[in-house]
Amino acid sequence: MSPILVAEGLHKRFGAVTAAADINLAFDDRTVVSLIGANGAGKTTFLNMVTGYVRPDRGQIKFDGRPLVGLAPRAITRFGISRSFQVPQLFPSLSLRENLLVAEGIAGAAKEADAMLDRFGLGPYADRPAGLLPEGIRKLLDVAMALVGRPKLLLLDEPTSGVAADEKFGIMDLVMGAASQVVVLFVEHDMDIVARYATRVIAFYDGRVIADAPPDEALRAAEVRRYVIGDEVRHAPA
C-alpha cells in the first residue's frame, strides 16, 4: 500500500531557529501517529507545513500523490486534510450547533452536524455560545468541526492541553472513536496519552526527527528520554 502522506526533504528556518531540517516522513492509511518533542522542536511547524499555513523553504509534501506546497489551507482542506488547534479555533458568538453547521455547510456534508453532536455528546451544550463553553467542550468542538467534512487525514495539535487531568482520557476516547476511519497525527506532551493511543511515535528535536518507531520502542530510545521526556524518564513505563 502506498503511503497517503509523504514529506520529502523539508527544511524551514525562522530567523536563527531551525524548525525543520531535512524531514523525510511517510504515513500509511489507518494509523495513529503521535508527534512528540519539547517546545520549539518542530512538531507544530510540521503540521503547519502540511496544512499550508507555513511554506517550507525547501522540500515537498504529497498527499494522495498530489503536491501540497504552495497551496492555500482551504485548498488543502478540500483534498481531505483537516486539523484542530492547540487553542481551539471556534466562532465564539455562534452557538455550538451553529459552529458545526458552518462546518457542515462548507463541506456540503448534510446531517453531519447532528451526527457530531451525538458522537461527541455535545447535545446539552448545543445552544450555548461557543465563547462561553468549558475548555474540554471547546476542545471537543474544535475536533468535531474538523471531522464534519469527513477528512482522510486528521491533524490534532495538543488535543488535551489545557484540559483537567481526569478529563484527558475521556476526551481522547471520544476523539479516537470518532476518527477511527482516518489517519490521525496528533501532537502531544502527555506520554501516557501517547503510549495509550498512538501506533507510531515520531520524536522531534531541534527540527530533526530523532525517533520514529512504535510507542514502546520510541519512548525507550535514549535520545527521546534525554531530549523529550527529560526527568520523566524515571517514571516512564517499562
Add this chain to the structure above:
Amino acid sequence: MRRALLLAAAGVIALAGVATAWAAPQWLVFLLTLALAKGVVVLGLLLLMRTGLVSFGQGLYFGLGAYAAALLGHWGGVADAALMLLAGTAAAVLTAALLGLLLAQYRAIFFAMLSLALSMILYGALVKSSALGSTDGFNLHAKSFAGVALAAGTERRVLLAAAVLAVAVAAWLLHRLLASHWGRLSAAIRDNELRVDYLGASVYGVVYVNYVIAGGLAGLGGGLAALAVGHVDPDITYWTTSGEFVFIAVLGGTGNVIAPFLSAAVFEGLRTLASQFAPNVWQMSLGLAMLAIIMFLPAGLWSLGKRQGKAA
C-alpha cells in the same frame, strides 16, 4: 408559525407604507422616502457588519446610484423613475464588483479607511467636473414610472410606494440570506477567519460578494434619494454622508433587517426636529442621541424591542 407572523407583519407594513404614500402630507412622504433610501444603504452596511467590516465609504455607491439615475435623464433623455433606479443600482453593482476585488483583501481600519478614500476620490472628481455641475450639481425629474406617466403632484407619492415595495423585497431577500448558511458563514468570518479558511471556504469570496451586495443596495438608495430630492450634488458622496450611514447602523443595531429602516426613520425625524427647534446645534442634538444609544442601548434601537419581548 413565526415565519407566517413575520411575513404577515411585513405585508401589513408594506401595505401601510403604500397607503401612507397616498394619504400622508407631502413633507411626511418626502421624509419617509428619504428614510427608506438611507435605510436600504444601511441594510447593506448591516451585511458588511455581520461579516465584521465597517465601511466608511458607502457614500461612493450612494453617490454613484444617484448620479447614474440623474445622468440617465440628463444625458440619456430617459425620465422613467424605474429605469433610473435600475441604472443607479447597476452602476453601483458594477463599480463594487471592480473595487471589491481590491477591498475584499483588507480588514478592520484598513478596509474602513480605504473605502472612505475611494468615496473621496469620487467626491473630488465630481467637484472638479463642470459637465456634471461641479459643486452645484444638477436637477432631475421623473415623468413616468415603469412606462406609466405620472400625473402632476403624484410623483413623490408614487416614488414612496415604489420605495416601500423595493426595500421590502430587498429586506426580505437579505433576511433570507442572513438566515441561510451564507449568513452563518459571514458571522463566522467576523469571529474567526483562520478557522473558516481551514474548514475549506474562501473568506475573500464571501467578503467580495457581500461587498458587492452592499454596494448595490447603496446604489438603489442613492437612486431613490436623488429622485426624492430631485437634485444631485457632490455632497452625497462626501465622507460625512458615509458617516451618517454608519451612525444610522449603530443607532439601529445589526440584529434584524427591519432595524436599519427603523433607525433611518428615527434619524430623519430627529434631524428634522433638531433643525427646526435647535437650528444652531442640531448636530449636537444628534450627537447626544448617539451618546444615549451607546450608553443605554449598545446593541441599538432594535434591542429595545427584544427587551420588551422578553419582559412580556
